Amino acid sequence: MGILDLFLQSSSSVTLLGGLLVLLLVYLICSSSFSSNEDRKGPPGPKPFPLIGNLLQLDLKRPYNTLLKESGIANSYFHEHNLMQTVINMFGAGTDTTATTLRWGLLFMAKNPKIQDQVQEELSREIGSRNVQVEDRKNLPFTDAVIHETQRLASILPIAVPHKTSQDITFQGHFIKKGTTVYPLLTSVLYDESEWERPHSFYPAHFLDKDGKFFKREAFMPFSAGRRICLGEGLARIELFIFFTSLLQHFRFTPPPGVSEDELDLTPSVGFTLSPSPHKLCAVSCIEQ
Numbered sequence: 001m002g003i004l005d006l007f008l009q010s011s012s013s014v015t016l017l018g019g020l021l022v023l024l025l026v027y028l029i030c031s032s033s034f035s036s037n038e039d040r041k042g043p044p045g046p047k048p049f050p051l052i053g054n055l056l057q058l059d060l061k062r063p064y065n066t067l068l069k070e071s072g073i074a075n076s077y078f079h080e081h082n083l084m085q086t087v088i089n090m091f092g093a094g095t096d097t098t099a100t101t102l103r104w105g106l107l108f109m110a111k112n113p114k115i116q117d118q119v120q121e122e123l124s125r126e127i128g129s130r131n132v133q134v135e136d137r138k139n140l141p142f143t144d145a146v147i148h149e150t151q152r153l154a155s156i157l158p159i160a161v162p163h164k165t166s167q168d169i170t171f172q173g174h175f176i177k178k179g180t181t182v183y184p185l186l187t188s189v190l191y192d193e194s195e196w197e198r199p200h201s202f203y204p205a206h207f208l209d210k211d212g213k214f215f216k217r218e219a220f221m222p223f224s225a226g227r228r229i230c231l232g233e234g235l236a237r238i239e240l241f242i243f244f245t246s247l248l249q250h251f252r253f254t255p256p257p258g259v260s261e262d263e264l265d266l267t268p269s270v271g272f273t274l275s276p277s278p279h280k281l282c283a284v285s286c287i288e289q
């Protein structure tokens with residue numbers, strides 16, 4: 001019995017040791033294939049753990065904030081096995097980005113009544129009570145600036161959609177291997193302190209020149225940029241313009257009774273998109289006033 005016990009114990013230790021060695025070998029092979037380009041300088045970023053990647057380092061409530069902190073360039077670099085991509089893909093389908101942007105727009109109007117006054121003055125001066133048309137946009141620079149500023153500050157798709165590099169590339173001095181998953185971190189551009197005078201405030205003047213004319217900013221990219229830019233940008237811009245102007249033509253948006261403008265909370269609720277946290281607003285008909 002004693003000999004059998006010893007044999008069983010030593011054979012299970014050998015199996016365990018063997019298993020561990022195989023796991024170690026697999027890990028070493030995988031990690032050496034990941035770092036075959038170590039001689040070249042990759043982008044800065046946190047070191048990933050085996051299997052779970054950078055998951056533990058992520059602020060799951062505000063994943064884009066972790067990315068903003070960890071990466072000095074507009075793109076972030078994670079290993080393929082990072083679960084973030086799966087999470088994003090799962091929540092991606094069926095999100096209505098235009099409606100979320102409009103909800104932010106109305107919330108910003110209720111929070112900034114003087115800006116809402118200016119939009120309504122411009123609308124009644126240029127349009128009156130007739131229906132708004134797409135061609136009216138050029139005569140509504142302030143309203144156009146307010147819609148752009150809404151999209152900038154709301155930054156509803158902060159990490160856009162992940163992409164894979166189709167070839168080895170050196171970007172801003174950092175080597176990025178073919179097949180790397182890249183997250184275009186749009187918030188880093190929309191809130192870039194070197195691009196915007198007041199990156200964290202609702203400030204429509206970002207899009208107005210000194211004569212009050214609308215001007216487009218290169219760093220305005222809520223629809224992302226490049227070959228894979230949002231396919232629906234044109235349609236989304238028309239929808240936002242027509243819905244926002246029509247709503248503001250007919251209603252004034254205010255906090256509910258007993259709530260001040262300052263008490264309206266702008267903390268976003270985080271899903272695939274950043275949407276306003278649940279809130280109440282009053283829509284007061286302008287015609288009855």
Ligand code: HEM
Binds near residue numbers: 098156184227230231
């Ligand atoms: C305010 C509204 C919208 C915003 C902020 C928005 C933003 C975006 C962003 C950031 C991307 C990812 C681009 C990238 O891969 O880097 C995207 C992709 C896309 N969007 Fe939109 N979008 C909006 C509305 C729409 C609408 C209304 C449609 C369709 C009618 C649409 C169709 C698409 C499609 C098909 C793609 C994938 C393009 C591709 O992968 O080549 N989007 N959008």
